[in-house]
Amino acid sequence: GNSVTQMEGPVTLSEEAFLTINCTYTATGYPSLFWYVQYPGEGLQLLLKATKADDKGSNKGFEATYRKETTSFHLEKGSVQVSDSAVYFCALGVSGGYNKLIFGAGTRLAVHP
Amino acid sequence: NAGVTQTPKFQVLKTGQSMTLQCAQDMNHNSMYWYRQDPGMGLRLIYYSASEGTTDKGEVPNGYNVSRLNKREFSLRLESAAPSQTSVYFCASSFPDPSAPLHFGNGTRLTVT
Numbered sequence: 001g002n003s004v005t006q007m008e009g010p011v012t013l014s015e016e017a018f019l020t021i022n023c024t025y026t027a028t029g030y031p032s033l034f035w036y037v038q039y040p041g042e043g044l045q046l047l048l049k050a051t052k053a054d055d056k057g058s059n060k061g062f063e064a065t066y067r068k069e070t071t072s073f074h075l076e077k078g079s080v081q082v083s084d085s086a087v088y089f090c091a092l093g094v095s096g097g098y099n100k101l102i103f104g105a106g107t108r109l110a111v112h113p
Numbered sequence: 114n115a116g117v118t119q120t121p122k123f124q125v126l127k128t129g130q131s132m133t134l135q136c137a138q139d140m141n142h143n144s145m146y147w148y149r150q151d152p153g154m155g156l157r158l159i160y161y162s163a164s165e166g167t168t169d170k171g172e173v174p175n176g177y178n179v180s181r182l183n184k185r186e187f188s189l190r191l192e193s194a195a196p197s198q199t200s201v202y203f204c205a206s207s208f209p210d211p212s213a214p215l216h217f218g219n220g221t222r223l224t225v226t
Contacts, residue, residue, distance in 0.1 A: 004155075032212040043117070043203055043217030044156075051212040089155060093211040100146075100171070101215055103155040 002027045006090050006104035013080055013111050021075040021107045023064075023090035032093040033057075033066050033073040034101065039086045047075075047088070080111045115139050119204050119218035126194040126225045134189040134221050136204030142216070144209045145187035146171075147179060149200040150220070156203065162187055163209060194225045 007022040025033065032051045036044040048057030053068035062077045073090060090104040117138045126132055138145065143164045148156040158171030162181040176198060178190045187206075191198060201222050205215040 034214065036215075041219070043205075043219045044215070045217070046214040049212065049214065093213075100158065100161060101156075103157075105153055105155040 002031070002092060002094055002102050004090050004092055004102055004104035006088075006107050009087075009106075009108040011107060011109045013109070015082055015111055015113050016079045017111075019075070019077040019080045019084075019109065021088055021090075021109070023073045023075065023104060025071050025073065025090075025092050027071075027092055027094065029094070033064070034091045034093065035062070035064055035073070035075050036089040036091060036103075037086045038089065038106070044089060080109070082111050082113055085109055085111045117204055117206055117216050117218035119202075119221055121221060122219070123222050124224070126191075126223065128195060128225060130194050131190065131192050132194065132223075133191075134202055134204070134223075135186070136188065136218060137186045138204075138206040138216070139185065140206060140216060141184070142206035142208055143184070144207050145181065146205045146207075146215065147177075147187070147189045148203045148205065149173065150203060151200050159189065159202075191223075194223075196225045199223060199225045 003026045034049045035047040037047045038044045048059040050057040050066035056065045087106045089106045091101045120135045146161040147159040160179040162168045165184045204218045207213045207215045
């Protein structure tokens with residue numbers, strides 16, 4: 001079946017450190033891949049996406065590359081800020097006439113000054 | 114710029130009570146979804162509506178019912194609340210395309226005692 005596995009958190013970093021949050025997936029066919037971010041007290045917001053192999057999604061300094069050979073979509077940022085503290089969710093979108101996302105468990109990131 | 118609006122934001126119920134969570138979107142999306150978020154488990158799909166007039170079960174539908182009232186509104190009903198339904202509930206909407214992002218409301222925090 002379809003599933004998403006994310007690295008467990010929390011991830012604690014100092015400001016300006018390099019961030020990697022690992023995400024791997026299992027899927028039939030050719031899913032789209034997403035990273036969503038949830039700030040405290042809010043709903044999830046789309047951070048970036050990639051719809052086919054080797055695509056790179058990017059937004060707000062975050063990047064992730066759709067790697068079909070390793071079934072991965074790792075999130076990276078070169079220099080994190082305190083304002084990046086949030087929970088990050090990897091998700092895959094399966095086809096079928098609607099967009100039914102399958103989410104990973106989420107990774108909490110805490111960035112300290 | 115309302116997006117997806119959920120009501121109420123917070124609710125406390127006693128075991129056996131019923132309630133309806135309301136959701137409305139103003140983005141002309143065809144598809145709507147109800148998710149629940151529990152610690153360490155990410156988001157799990159309860160029910161979804163691919164288009165007006167249709168609803169289908171997701172991963173965890175037991176104990177819930179839904180109504181797609183019109184294109185804008187999708188409600189979730191708990192007929193007889195149980196402590197296991199203590200969770201944060203999110204409504205979302207999207208266009209019916211696997212690469213289309215979901216737009217989330219800010220959630221309803223429900224506690225069942």
